[in-house]
Amino acid sequence: MEHVSKSVTLVELKRSLVPPKWEDTVRVIGMSECKEAGLSLAHAFAADELSQYLLDADDMASYSAEHKWKLHVDIMTYITASHCYDGLVTTIGPDHDGVALWMPPGSVDNGWLTILRSGTKPSARGRGYARKLLNDMIERADAENRAVYLESSSLSNNVYYSKFGFEYKREIRLTRGNTPVSLFVMVREPIPRKTGVYSAVVASNIKMQVNTVMKEVSLV
Template sequence: MEGVKHQKTTYALKGNKPAMIGNVGGHQKNTINKPATAAAVAEGDGVRRVTLAEYKQAAQCLAEAFADDDVAKYFTEVPDRAHWTEKQKWDLHVSILEYITYAHILKGLVLAAGPDYGCVALWMLPGQNMDDYLTILRSGMWRLWYKLSAEGKTRFFDEFFPLLHDTKHEVMGVRDDESYYLVYIGTKPAARGKGHARKCIEYVTKSADAEGRACYLESSNAANPAIYRKYGFETIKTIHLKRAEKVVDLDIMVREPQPGKNQSSLSLEKVDSLVSNASSVTRPVSVSMKLGGEKEAIASISVI
């Protein structure tokens, strides 16, 4: 409901622990996807916008894409959870992706291509983030504080978040809030090599070119930068996660707008119909990873 003053109780990731915020009053404009059916909304060129009714299917695609990713396992393969079964670790892995996917449907843009969610991409659009209390509450992201182990929380909130947040701000500078952010893209093993990831990337990069905006991503698989370079991304630097026995590298890549490629599939005027209009003055804390190893075998994740 728009323009109604009310009280609510929400959760936020404040520092590195969820904080309950009570009696928050004010005017809240809330634009929420309410799909008539569970079918994804057709957008053109085989790309579909994923709705809230489909977040589990979309997250399952990403879970399969990230099954062996070093960054994904960085939070589940921890010493203080060595006694956990593989199923317990998998369930946590899926839960993390479900929370993140749900949050991106609420405040970002989630795309799918191919049959049975063959490829899923999560984008954060210019001027948008999902660090507001309501999104964190509704998506379930606050539950990560209670589901991750002590070491998992340290890696997730104290190392991973600050490193990626600070790196993106350092690399993008004044363009940080004005760029497109490919925060998650994953292709199921059976759907790779069919061009689905290309469609999910170019659907947005066409808009970035038309608007003169850059795109940003992080890649945790050594095979992926070569793939991303085909779409115009270039490696800027490499950063490292160091708390595990094996150091995990992430390549930071930026795609500058490319003159002449001005056919836009997604204009910012169209964004209002895709995401909430609620704005935030707080810089998002973001996390991103990529999975690859073969043609179209790419994936990325972000919590912001």
């Protein structure tokens, strides 16, 4: 009788130390993670027209591409740090793949929620991170009856934001550089919700995260 042996390949699934909930949960971060979040935004906005406008000024003509990249990373890191200190920074993904910088109500006179930057690293796009970052704060805005303000730097982004209820208001032209760029002001008015989706439990959760971040800031 012929004996036939069959080999079986077993694939070992190793446990990762990256918290599983980071993959699909929006969280508030503080100063201890601003460098990682800033680098992520730098990659997200590497081809952004506004970013290139700021770094292609006449007085930077002699700068190398490597030097401009370092400046770009520094700008995004400093902006992120300032929002960790006096604003709100949210992220999603195991490696800060999507990051959003928010100015909360009270930072400006109109009491709106303002998006300064929201981007996803090219390697992490197509996973719904941008949508989740936006919806996280849109739920808060609707619950608090607040508008959300942003300045988009591309027409394609305008189409994307319109899907979330943002409406185009006006165009801002930056013309001092060699290649002028446009910023498109968009505003989303609050939409009353029939049910308390953004419940007191959710609001309490964000408050706890912010308090944790502020305690961290006080120790820096």
